[in-house]
Amino acid sequence: GYQPTWWKEAVVYQVYPRSFKDSNGDGIGDIPGITSKLDYLQKLGVNVIWLSPHYDSPNADNGYDIRDYRKVMAEFGTMADFDVMLAGIKQRHMRLIIDLVVNHTSDEHHWFVESRKSKDNPYRDFYFWRDGKPGPAGPDGKSTMLPPNNDPSFFSGSAWQLDPITSQYYLHYFAVKQPDLNWDNPKVREEVYSLMRFWLDKGVDGFRMDVIPLISKNPAFPDLTPDQLHSYGNAYANGPHMHDYLQEMNRNVMAKYDVMTVGEALGISLEQTPLIVGDNRRELNMIFNFDAIRSNRDGIKLKPFDLATIKSIYTRHSEVLGKHDWDTVFLSNHDNPRLVSTFGDDSPEFRIPSAKLLATMLLTLRGTPFLYQGDELGMTNYPFKSIADFDDIEVKNAYKTQVLTGKIPEETFIANLRHTSRDNSRTPMQWDTSANGGFTTAPKPWLAENPNYTEINAASEVADPNSIYNYTSKLIALRRAHQVFVYGDYKDLDPENKSIFIYTRALGAERYLVALNFSSGPVAYTLPASVKVDSLIISNLDTTGLVTGTLNLAGWEARIYKLR
Ligand code: ISL
DSSP states (O other): OOOOHHHHOEEEEEGGGHHHHHHOSSSSSHHHHHHHHEEEHHHOOOOEEEEOOOOEEOTTTTTTOOEEEEHHHHHHHHHHHHHHHHHHHTTTTTTEEEEESSSBBTTSSSSHHTTTTEEEEGGGGGBBBEEEEEEOOOOTEEEEEOOOOBBBBBTBBSSSSEETTTTTEOOOOOHHHHHBBBBHHHHHHHHHHHHHHHHHHTTOOOOEEETGGSSSSOOOOOOOOOHHHHHHHHHHHTTTTTTHHHHHHHHHTTGSSSEEEEEOOTTOOOTTTTTOOOOOTTSEEEEEETTTTTTTEEEEEOOOOOHHHHHHHHHHHHSSOOOTTTOEOOOOOTTTTOOHHHSOSSTTHHHHHHHHHHHHHHHTTSHHHETTGGGGOOHHHHHOOSSGGGHHHHHHHHIIIIITTTSHHHHHHHHHHHHOOGGGGTTTOSSSSSSGGSSOOOSSSSSHHHHOGGSHHHHHHHHOOOOOHHHHHHHHHHHHHOHHHSSSSSESTTTTTEEEEEEEEETTTTEEEEEEEEEOEEEEEEOOOOEEEEEEEESSSSSOOSSSSEEEEOTEEEEEEEEO
C-alpha cells in the first residue's frame, strides 16, 4: 500500500496575495489581509496554503519576476507581517508552502544587474548570454543581427533580447524582464539552495516550484524544428540535467526538512511523471500535469468540454501513477479561467449546483486536491469588454503581436480571452456587499472586482448552510475523515458516458460511490447490478431518498453513497 504522509492527506488552498485581501487601503492585497482571513480558511477546512509569490518584485508578471528572494514585496507588507501570518497558520494547525520561482529572476535582481554589465563580470554566467546570428543585409547594405536561435517566448516574440551594453542576447522564456538562470553554473544552484533553506529555516513547509522542468537547457541552443515550435513548452522541458538538478536539490535541501514539494510540470507528459515523483527517485513529491485543466483549450480559444476525455485522463493517471507515486487534482489556478465558468455552468440556474458538483469531484478523486481562492464561493469569469480591462502581460503582449498586426480581429481576441484570460481568476476576492466587495477600502482595486460581488460573496455564503462554501467545507471534512478518499483505489464505472461521471473509491472493506451529472438535464441512471448502495452521504441538492437500482439525477446533481 501507500506510505501515509501528511501531504498526501492535505487539502491545499491557493492564495494569490495581490487579490486576496487588502488591509491598508492601497488597492492591493497584502499579508496582514491574509492573516485576517485565516479563520475563514480554517473554517473551510483546508490545511495547506500555497502562497503565490510574496517576494520583492517590480511586478512585470505579478511577482513571478523576483528582485530579492529574501525580502517581502513592499505592497504586501514586511518580514514581520510574514512571520505573524506564518505563526497564525501554525497556530491553526495548517501549513504553508510558498512559490519557488527559480527558472528565472527579475532583470532587476542584483545578479542580473551585475551580469549585464560586462562579459567578464563574475555574474555573467548566472544567465545565458549568446552572440546574435548575422542576418540578411538591410536596405542600407549593412548586415542585420538575428537572435541566436528561433526559441519563442511564452509571452510573445523571441525568447532572446539584445542587450545594448555588451551587444549580446540574453535568454528569457517568459517576459523580457524575466531572464532565465543558468543552472549549469554550480554557483547558481548553491544560491537557490541557500534561499530555500532561508525560508525553510523560518518554518515554511515546502514549495510549489514554478516551471521547474525548464531549469536545464541545452547550452548549444539549436533551432527548434517546425514540430517542436508547435509545442515549444515540451521542447523546453526535460533538459539534459533536469533530473540531476532536482536530485541534487533534494539531497541538499529537502531531505533535511519535513517538506512538501509540488512542481509546476510544464512540458512533462504523464508517462514521464513517475521519473519525478516516484518515491525512489528523490526528486519532488508531486507535480501538476496540465492534461485535464487544458483539455478544453485550443490556444486562447475554449473548445467544447468533453466529459469522456477528462474521464480518460483520470483513468490514465490511476494506471500510470502507482503506489510509489503521487498525484495532484486541480482544475483552476491563477493561470486559468474560473472553475465554474470553465468546467461547470455559470448561468443563474446552475452556477451553485455545478460549482458544488465540481468540488465533489475534486475532493473525491485520487491525488492531493488544490483549490483556488474564490472557487469555494463559485466566483465566475469577468465580463471583459476591451483591452483596457486587462492587466496581464500575457494578454498585453499578445494584443500587440496578434491584434495590432491585424492577425486577429480585436472582437475575436477579446471574445476568446473573456473565456480564457488569466485575469479571470485574478479579480479580487468577493468578501461582502460593501464597495469593491470588501476587498479594499481604496476607491479602485488594482484589478476591477467582478460586479457580481453583490450576489456572490463570502459573508453571505458563510452564513448560508446551503452555500457552496459550506458544502465544500463538508466535503473537505469527509475527505479528511475517511482515508479511502485519499488512499483508496479508483474505478470509473462508465468511461464512455458523455454526461454522467460515476466512480468508486475503495480501501479494504470501505467503499464509496460518486455520481456526477455533468449535464443540465435530468438523467435516470441504472446502476450496475454489482453496485449495492448502503446510504447517501451527501448530495448537492435536497436529495434524501435511497435508491433501489436507478439514480434519478437532476441537472448538475452530485451524490456520494456509501456502498455495501
Ligand atoms: O498560463 C500560461 C498560458 O496562459 C502558461 O503558459 C504559464 O505561463 C505557464 O504555465 C507557466 O506559469 C508559471 O510561470 C510563469 C507565470 O507567469 C505563471 O503565473 C506561473 O504559474 C512565469 O513565471
